[in-house]
Amino acid sequence: MKKILWWGLSLCVGIGFQTTSFAQNNLAMGSSNQPLKYRIAFIDPRFQLTREKFIEVSQQAAEIWQKETGKTYFIYDSQAQLSINLIYDDHQMLKDEQQNNLDALLQKQEAWRIKNEEIVLNKQEVAQLSSDLNKRKISLKAEFEQYQQNVTRFNQGEHRYYRADELKEQQNQLQQKSGNLQNESNSLNYKIQLLNSKIRELNEEQSDLSSLKTQFKLEQKTSIHPFHKGLFSQNQIQIYGYASLNDLRLTLAHEFGHALGLKHTTDPKSLMYPRLKEQDIHNFKLTDSDLELLGSIYSLIKENH
Ligand SMILES: [Zn+2]
Known part of the structure; x- marks a missing residue:
């Protein structure tokens, strides 16, 4: 300003x-x-x-x-x-009072700008995490489908390719991966919730700031x-x-x-x-x-x- x-x-x-x-x-x-x-x-x-x-x-x-x-x-x-x-x-x-008000306003504006920058970075991070997680979900789904086919073949009697203990091992690994993915997904959701509340806060601060600015302009117009x-x-x-x-x-x-x-x-x-x-x-x-x-x-x- x-x-x-x-x-x-x-x-x-x-x-x-x-x-x-x-x-x-x-x-x-x-x-x-x-x-x-x-x-x-x-x-x-x-x-x-x-x-x-x-x-x-x-x-x-x-x-x-x-x-x-x-x-x-x-x-x-x-x-x-x-x-x-x-x-x-x-x-x-x-004039002093107005100068103090202006200084405070500029400080608030700067704090807002820094917060906004952080949030933009956070958003990018969350978007990256979310896209990684989706890729892993898709690949896990493919592994599950492969496993299902193997089980079907085994049940149809193709025992020469698949042994029961191998399938059991595969099943354990898939369950392990699935559990991990679920945990990461939960923590990502938590991050998104936090981010959303920060964004809400930021938007409220912005509207406070703009009403302060309007008030300040009005004071300047009427008094200086x-x-x-x-x-x-x-x-x-x-x-x-x-x-x-x-x-x-x-x-x-x-x-x-x-x-x-x-x-x-x-x-x-x-x-x-x-x-x-x-x-x-x-x-x-x-x-x-x-x-x-x-x-x-x-x-x-x-x-x-
Ligand atoms: Zn003069």
């Missing part, structure tokens, strides 16, 4: 940069060509994220801007004006939509939640982009797309559309100065 992660959406658009003068006010680089300094002001303890870790992630977010441009855009400075706050709200609690993860306004970046450190890094990098004065792109792979969607969150590189946006702000600043 794909995780659904969100950037801040409407708030970014609404409070972001509507006028170029606003962008200029915030653009330390624009006027002095100095990197924009930021500090970490507040981390809600419920995130269980240390300041050191948060600083590290913010520096990685800053590196995203540096890597493709060769320019330092952001520097951590505990005295900076621009502050970053990690704020816990109900949405985060809901209004949740905005990040917000930039004048001298503050607020982060309201994240699903992983990769997610946090990219959310920060996105809000950093707003702090530079960038608006949104329409390219789903880009950092400045309003949502985390098709971006490579593990190893993100600025896309052409991000760089174009950056370039347009720069030429704009140059024209004005």
